[in-house]
Amino acid sequence: MLRLMASMRFREDFHVRVSMTVNGRNVSGEVEGRTLLVEFLREGLHLTGTHVGCDTSQCGACTVHVDGMQVKACSMFAAEADGAQVATIEGVAANDGTLSAIQQAFQDHHGLQCGFCTPGMVMAAASLLKANPKPTEHEVREHLEGNICRCTGYHNIVKAIMAASGQEMPALAAE
Amino acid sequence: MYAFDLERPTTLDAAVKAMAAGGQPLSGGQTLIPTLKARLADPGKLISLHSIPELKGVSTDAEGRICIKGATTHGTVAAEAVAYPALAHLAARIGDPAVRTRGTIGGSLANNDPSACYPAAALGSGATICTDRREIAADDYFQGMFATALEDGEIVTEVKFPVPQVAAYEKFIQPASRFPLVAVFVAKFADGVRVAITGASETGVFRWAEAEAALSARFEASALDGLAMDPDHMIADLHGDKAYRAHLCGVMAKRAVMHAA
Numbered sequence: 359m360l361r362l363m364a365s366m367r368f369r370e371d372f373h374v375r376v377s378m379t380v381n382g383r384n385v386s387g388e389v390e391g392r393t394l395l396v397e398f399l400r401e402g403l404h405l406t407g408t409h410v411g412c413d414t415s416q417c418g419a420c421t422v423h424v425d426g427m428q429v430k431a432c433s434m435f436a437a438e439a440d441g442a443q444v445a446t447i448e449g450v451a452a453n454d455g456t457l458s459a460i461q462q463a464f465q466d467h468h469g470l471q472c473g474f475c476t477p478g479m480v481m482a483a484a485s486l487l488k489a490n491p492k493p494t495e496h497e498v499r500e501h502l503e504g505n506i507c508r509c510t511g512y513h514n515i516v517k518a519i520m521a522a523s524g525q526e527m528p529a530l531a532a533e
Numbered sequence: 534m535y536a537f538d539l540e541r542p543t544t545l546d547a548a549v550k551a552m553a554a555g556g557q558p559l560s561g562g563q564t565l566i567p568t569l570k571a572r573l574a575d576p577g578k579l580i581s582l583h584s585i586p587e588l589k590g591v592s593t594d595a596e597g598r599i600c601i602k603g604a605t606t607h608g609t610v611a612a613e614a615v616a617y618p619a620l621a622h623l624a625a626r627i628g629d630p631a632v633r634t635r636g637t638i639g640g641s642l643a644n645n646d647p648s649a650c651y652p653a654a655a656l657g658s659g660a661t662i663c664t665d666r667r668e669i670a671a672d673d674y675f676q677g678m679f680a681t682a683l684e685d686g687e688i689v690t691e692v693k694f695p696v697p698q699v700a701a702y703e704k705f706i707q708p709a710s711r712f713p714l715v716a717v718f719v720a721k722f723a724d725g726v727r728v729a730i731t732g733a734s735e736t737g738v739f740r741w742a743e744a745e746a747a748l749s750a751r752f753e754a755s756a757l758d759g760l761a762m763d764p765d766h767m768i769a770d771l772h773g774d775k776a777y778r779a780h781l782c783g784v785m786a787k788r789a790v791m792h793a794a
Contacts, residue, residue: 374539391537391538391539392536392539392569413570414567414570415563415566415567415632418629424634427634428630428631428634429634429635430631430632432566433562433563433567433631433632434562434566435559435562435581437539437581438539438541438562438583438584482630482631485630486630501630503628503629503630504628504629504630504631504632505629
């Protein structure tokens with residue numbers, strides 16, 4: 359398995375060595391105690407699909423999975439992911455580029471406008487459907503509480519997630 | 534963020550030693566990390582409690598209490614504290630799914646945010662907060678906004694909740710922060726009713742004695758008719774003035790009684 363060495367600037371006097379699995383690849387690198395997981399992913403591993411929308415823990419654009427659970431990568435230190443299995447948006451499509459069912463549904467149902475929140479939305483949706491394969495529309499909306507779309511394109515995001523779960527989407531009030 | 538060292542002990546004993554050497558605890562970090570980002574804290578050294586297996590888990594003790602280890606996440610409590618449905622339901626509605634993956638009961642109680650959910654459950658249930666050095670009754674633990682009985686370096690290791698006959702937690706959400714603007718935890722035990730309110734008071738979570746007396750006599754929402762919360766100590770901000778919050782205390786207490794199960 360390919361072993362990636364993350365390279366990023368760090369202060370020698372505060373550094374910690376971390377190793378983790380990201381999208382199935384073993385990676386390791388030196389970080390500071392204060393280095394956020396999202397900084398390690400983006401600046402250390404150049405996996406820039408995970409977005410930083412607010413940096414104040416509110417928007418969910420940086421949502422990734424750590425040991426199968428959804429977290430905001432801006433609200434967890436890289437050092438705390440030492441030894442963990444991390445999944446990011448880059449690992450969602452198949453190796454040949456075939457989109458996952460959720461990604462395809464976002465495309466089919468126009469579940470994005472500017473696209474900035476989309477990586478977080480897809481990762482949140484994947485987390486939901488893993489735990490609850492046939493959610494109600496209400497459950498989808500509740501699950502997206504921590505993912506903000508400033509284009510306010512929620513209807514089509516919800517529609518895409520419902521479609522990805524194999525369910526017909528009832529007519530929405532705003533349509 | 535200011536630079537700091539981050540240690541990850543794997544036993545409580547090692548964490549206690551690290552704290553004694555001048556560290557500050559990091560639990561789920563869902564409040565602390567945003568605080569660090571805003572440079573409102575400069576801890577020098579953080580001791581992560583996340584990798585300590587003995588600080589995680591939900592169990593029932595010989596007295597029938599639900600015992601939740603300090604570093605147990607909200608998500609785990611929501612899934613596993615099924616023997617205390619009102620508590621599991623409260624945990625299931627804290628923050629959002631990502632926050633519930635990381636945030637912990639011990640972190641919430643140690644921080645004692647005046648709008649946090651868990652303090653209302655702990656005080657409303659008459660829980661016992663256990664630390665690395667003692668056990669503290671909830672009535673003695675909460676000491677005002679962001680203030681607790683915890684000493685420097687003291688770690689919340691477990692919280693023990695007596696399970697009431699029926700209980701409910703009803704929160705009125707402040708739509709921007711998603712924290713409770715006012716939320717009420719009502720718990721009916723064989724020997725009386727406890728009512729704890731979060732989000733409302735300048736002194737943090739508190740018990741509403743008059744409502745407890747009325748509900749202990751008759752456990753119906755109408756028992757609260759005519760009871761008025763004194764607005765003096767209520768929080769006033771752009772989201773609601775003192776009178777509004779005082780009114781919400783009564784409204785949410787009634788809803789909790791109606792939904793108690």
